[in-house]
Amino acid sequence: PMCHNIFITGVEMEFNLKEEDNSVEITSKAKTTGKTGIEMESLTAVSVAALTIYDMCKAVDKNMVISEIKLLKKTGGKSGTYIREE
Secondary structure (H helix, E strand, O other): OOOOOOOEEEEEEEEEEEHHHOEEEEEEEEEEOOOOOOHHHHHHHHHHHHHHHHHHHOOOOOOOOOOOOOOOEEOOOOOOOEEOOO
């Protein structure tokens, strides 16, 4: 992706363990005072968290799957507000 410096003012990570299907739902909420979007940084945070969990659990199960990394909501920036419809 196009890489540029962004002043990140905060990142909140949430991990939801779903015992019924042995999965982890990871969400990231990133904030910036900059004029450009921060969604790539938030998606990167989720991706790295998922890879870290995979790395820590691979000795137990190598059949794990990392899936559905997606943007759920974005506000501000040139393109305005985006909310994923599910």
